[in-house]
Structures are given as structure tokens and as C-alpha cells.
Amino acid sequence: MKNNNPISPHIQIYNWHISSLVSISHRISGVINFIFFIFLSGWILLSILLGQSYEIFYSFYNTIFGKFFLISIIWSFSFQILSEIRHLFWDFGYGFELRISNISGLVVIFGSFILTIFIFLVGRQII
Amino acid sequence: MVQINLPENSKVQKGKYYKDKTGSKNIRKVNVYRWDPSSSEKPRIDTYEVDMDNCPSKVLDVLNKIKNEIDPSIAYRRSCAHGVCGSCAMNMDGKNGLACTKAHAEIKGDINIYPLPHLKVLKDLIGDLSTLYKQYESVQPWLKTSKKTDKENIQSKEDRSKLDGLYECIMCACCSTACPSYWWNGDKYLGPAVLLQAYRWIIDSRDEDRKERLRKVADELKLYRCHTIMNCTNACPKGLNPAKAIAEIKKMLAASNI
Numbered sequence: 001m002k003n004n005n006p007i008s009p010h011i012q013i014y015n016w017h018i019s020s021l022v023s024i025s026h027r028i029s030g031v032i033n034f035i036f037f038i039f040l041s042g043w044i045l046l047s048i049l050l051g052q053s054y055e056i057f058y059s060f061y062n063t064i065f066g067k068f069f070l071i072s073i074i075w076s077f078s079f080q081i082l083s084e085i086r087h088l089f090w091d092f093g094y095g096f097e098l099r100i101s102n103i104s105g106l107v108v109i110f111g112s113f114i115l116t117i118f119i120f121l122v123g124r125q126i127i
Numbered sequence: 128m129v130q131i132n133l134p135e136n137s138k139v140q141k142g143k144y145y146k147d148k149t150g151s152k153n154i155r156k157v158n159v160y161r162w163d164p165s166s167s168e169k170p171r172i173d174t175y176e177v178d179m180d181n182c183p184s185k186v187l188d189v190l191n192k193i194k195n196e197i198d199p200s201i202a203y204r205r206s207c208a209h210g211v212c213g214s215c216a217m218n219m220d221g222k223n224g225l226a227c228t229k230a231h232a233e234i235k236g237d238i239n240i241y242p243l244p245h246l247k248v249l250k251d252l253i254g255d256l257s258t259l260y261k262q263y264e265s266v267q268p269w270l271k272t273s274k275k276t277d278k279e280n281i282q283s284k285e286d287r288s289k290l291d292g293l294y295e296c297i298m299c300a301c302c303s304t305a306c307p308s309y310w311w312n313g314d315k316y317l318g319p320a321v322l323l324q325a326y327r328w329i330i331d332s333r334d335e336d337r338k339e340r341l342r343k344v345a346d347e348l349k350l351y352r353c354h355t356i357m358n359c360t361n362a363c364p365k366g367l368n369p370a371k372a373i374a375e376i377k378k379m380l381a382a383s384n385i
Contacts, residue, residue: 004136005164005247005248005249005255006133006134006136006137006162006169006170006247006248007133007134007137007245007246007247007248008137008160008218008241008242008243008244008245008246008247008248008254009133009137009139009160009241009244010244010245010307010310011131011244011307011310012133013218013221013239013241013244014218014221014222014244014305014358015220015221015222017357017358017361019355019356019357019358019361020307020356020357020358020361023354023355023356023357027354087355090355090374091374091377091378092378093371093374093375093378096360096368096370096371096374097368098357098360098361098368101357101360101370
């Protein structure tokens with residue numbers, strides 16, 4: 001067959017569903033978490049080796065950007081954990097019905113924000 | 128590989144506009160993907176104004192009306208017109224489905240009609256499914272048994288019920304072409320339609336080749352490119368669940384020592 005036939009439009013025209021949205025966010029948050037783990041290890045290592053460098057992180061987290069960064073990371077973790085639990089159920093063969101997968105997808109999306117707020121408040125010792 | 132943007136020759140242009148000639152008050156705009164292999168032009172979107180007062184209820188009826196009354200050059204596949212043959216699978220309103228079972232009243236705004244996503248276009252709404260058919264052939268979709276009797280090959284009711292939700296598949300390719308994994312790795316990943324068929328033969332109690340079938344499908348690219356995106360189940364016009372079938376294959380592989 002001729003090779004100059006065009007490829008029909010795909011991601012440009014295809015509707016987003018809850019499940020595909022959660023799936024791509026799962027990937028993205030996974031990559032973010034992976035990078036953050038390297039950052040986290042460096043943080044811990046620096047705090048152990050040089051006590052005063054903890055100050056650098058402390059002042060960073062107290063800037064607006066630092067707080068935004070921290071909250072984003074907490075969200076990314078919350079999302080990853082909830083989505084991973086969903087995947088775990090799938091691996092056992094449960095929750096594939098369209099309705100249930102849509103509900104569990106929504107639970108992951110909204111749950112990740114609720115969990116973020118919860119973790120942030122606990123960390124701030126407000127609750 | 129993941130390629131978000133369309134290649135240069137696939138970029139969609141604005142096409143012709145066919146104004147309504149009937150003078151009807153109830154007009155809907157229908158945007159249809161067009162590409163003619165005999166010209167060197169890029170694909171385009173033609174817009175048709177269709178008189179909905181004299182049009183039956185399904186998207187296929189709209190296409191038939193366009194072909195019969197407005198523009199006979201438009202090409203699409205169709206045959207049975209009641210969701211049994213799977214010929215008229217296409218992308219309507221951003222979702223794959225059968226044009227003959229999708230009611231146009233369900234679509235809000237203009238009706239956008241594209242061929243099934245990420246296929247080589249043969250003409251207009253006809254995509255090239257030969258890769259998918261080759262993959263279908265590769266799972267050997269027939270019964271393998273050493274029994275050679277003149278009598279029926281009997282199955283218990285429970286064993287038969289395992290095929291429910293699998294045998295109904297009409298191979299319309301709505302699911303496979305809805306799957307982002309299949310878009311990026313369609314040459315290697317088998318895709319939901321073929322994997323559902325593979326599972327249909329794996330789970331058949333009369334088939335004696337289960338282990339070999341599982342071994343064949345147990346491959347990083349053939350099977351495990353499924354990341355449970357669930358676009359397949361969302362798209363299936365017959366209400367089947369390819370995602371679950373794939374998960375069952377994964378489960379069987381995890382439990383067996385292959």
C-alpha cells in the first residue's frame with residue numbers, strides 16, 4: 001500500500017474520559033514522584049551530613065513557591081497512592097465495569113485533593 | 128512511539144461548505160473528514176448542511192442522506208445497518224462507535240465525523256485495518272482440539288457462560304483504535320480487540336491449546352502494553368469489556384508458570 005496515505009486524527013479529536021484522564025495523570029505523577037525521590041534523598045543526605053544546610057530547605061519551603069512546590073508534591077503522592085490502589089483492585093480482576101471504574105476514577109481525583117488537604121493540615125499540626 | 132502531532136501530510140485543512148438547498152428550517156451542520164487518494168491534496172473537513180426534518184435517527188442515516196442527496200463522492204463502509212456487521216465503525220463526536228447504532232440526537236452541536244483514529248486512511252472515512260487483521264490471524268482464532276467425533280463437542284453450562292461477553296465481539300475495531308497504547312505501538316501491541324479474541328479461545332473449555340496460546344500472548348509488547356486506560360470499554364458499541372478480558376489474561380499468566 002502507498003505510504004503517503006495520511007494518518008487519521010487521533011488524540012487531537014478523541015474525547016477524554018475519566019479513566020483516560022486518571023491514567024495519564026497516574027503516569028505524570030509517577031514521573032514527578034520519581035524525580036522528587038532523588039530530591040528527597042538529597043535533602044535527607046544534606047541534613048545528615050551538614051546540619052546547617054537544613055536551613056536552606058527550611059527557608060525554601062517558607063517561600064510562596066516553596067509552599068506551592070510542597071503542596072504539589074503532596075498532591076502528586078496522594079494521587080499516585082489512590083490510583084495505585086485502584087490498579088491493585090484491577091490486578092485482582094475487580095472494578096472493570098464501566099460504572100464502577102468511572103466512580104473509582106472520580107474517587108481518585110477528588111480523594112487526591114482531600115488527602116492533600118488532610119496531609120497538609122496534619123503536617124501543619126492544625127489537626 | 129508516541130507521536131502527538133500528525134505528520135505534515137495528515138494535517139487537516141478546512142474544506143468545502145455545502146449549503147442547504149431544501150430550504151428546511153431544521154438544519155444541522157455535519158463535518159466530515161475527507162481525503163481522496165487520487166489527488167495530492169491534504170485531508171480536509173467538508174461541512175454539509177443537512178435537513179433533519181427528513182432524516183432518520185442514526186448517524187449512518189445522516190451519511191446516507193449526504194451521499195444520496197448532497198455529495199455522492201463521499202466514501203464510507205456500511206452493510207447491515209443494525210450493529211451486527213461492524214462495518215460502519217467510525218469516530219463520531221470524539222468517540223468511536225457504530226454509525227448505525229449511534230443516534231444523532233445524542234450529539235450536541237455540530238456532528239463531527241472522522242475515520243477510526245490513527246489508521247492509514249484509504250479514502251474519506253475508510254481506514255486501513257490490515258494490521259489488525261494480521262494480528263487477529265496471529266492469535267489463531269479457531270478451535271484446536273484432537274477430538275475427532277461425529278457428535279457434538281459438549282460444553283457444560285458454566286463453561287459456556289464463560290464465553291458470554293466475548294463471543295459477541297464483531298471485530299469492528301472501535302476499541303483498538305480508541306486505545307492510546309495501540310496508537311503508539313500498534314505494530315507490536317495486539318490491542319484490545321485481538322486480545323479479547325485471544326482470551327475467548329484461551330477460556331474455551333473445548334480448546335486444548337490453552338498453554339500454548341498463553342505462552343504466545345505473554346509478551347511485554349503484545350500484552351503488557353495495556354495500561355488499563357479503559358478507552359476500549361468506553362468505546363465498545365456492543366457493551367463488552369476488553370479491559371477485563373486483558374486483565375483476566377494477565378491474571379492467568381500470573382498464576383501459571385509460563
